[in-house]
Amino acid sequence: MRNLSALILMLAGTSPALAASGPFISLHNTNFVVLVAFIVFLAILAYFKVPAMIGGLLDKRAEGIKAELDEARALREEAQTLLASYERKQKEVQAQAERIVANARTDAIAAAEQAKLDLEKSIARRMITAREQIASAEAAAIKEVRDQAVTIAVAAADTVIRKQMSAAEANALIDAAIADVDAKLH
Numbered sequence: 001m002r003n004l005s006a007l008i009l010m011l012a013g014t015s016p017a018l019a020a021s022g023p024f025i026s027l028h029n030t031n032f033v034v035l036v037a038f039i040v041f042l043a044i045l046a047y048f049k050v051p052a053m054i055g056g057l058l059d060k061r062a063e064g065i066k067a068e069l070d071e072a073r074a075l076r077e078e079a080q081t082l083l084a085s086y087e088r089k090q091k092e093v094q095a096q097a098e099r100i101v102a103n104a105r106t107d108a109i110a111a112a113e114q115a116k117l118d119l120e121k122s123i124a125r126r127m128i129t130a131r132e133q134i135a136s137a138e139a140a141a142i143k144e145v146r147d148q149a150v151t152i153a154v155a156a157a158d159t160v161i162r163k164q165m166s167a168a169e170a171n172a173l174i175d176a177a178i179a180d181v182d183a184k185l186h
Contacts, residue, residue, distance in 0.1 A: 024032055045051065165173075 023029070026032060
């Protein structure tokens with residue numbers, strides 16, 4: 001309390017505005033009443049340890065902020081690790097895709113070559129088959145022409161023989177043919 005009085009007197013002596021309005025330590029002086037109320041307010045705050053509570057709350061808040069920052073750093077590091085992992089995987093997938101495309105091109109070229117060879121073999125087989133069919137058709141046409149020629153020759157011979165041969169000569173030829181067949185069969 002002594003220190004408080006000394007402080008009040010010191011404040012009263014240093015302020016010319018306060019000294020000019022009359023005695024400073026008086027309940028009629030509003031400046032003095034405000035000063036006393038302020039000092040009582042500070043004393044109440046000190047008695048209930050409000051500054052310590054405020055300091056504790058600020059410390060808790062600082063710890064919470066520090067924890068959030070640490071968590072944010074950890075999340076950032078985890079995100080960077082994931083990003084690096086995904087970038088590595090992307091490069092691997094891209095390399096694999098390039099290998100697949102290269103293999104597909106190689107397979108396509110090989111398949112095209114094989115198809116070309118198969119087509120050439122197929123064409124060769126069809127050409128052989130066509131030649132065989134042509135030869136067969138040619139042989140059938142020749143046989144048909146021969147058969148027609150024989151038929152025409154027989155018909156012409158029949159006509160010529162009928163004109164030149166009599167009925168008795170024809171019967172004699174028939175009997176000779178029957179005898180010839182009978183001799184060959186027995």
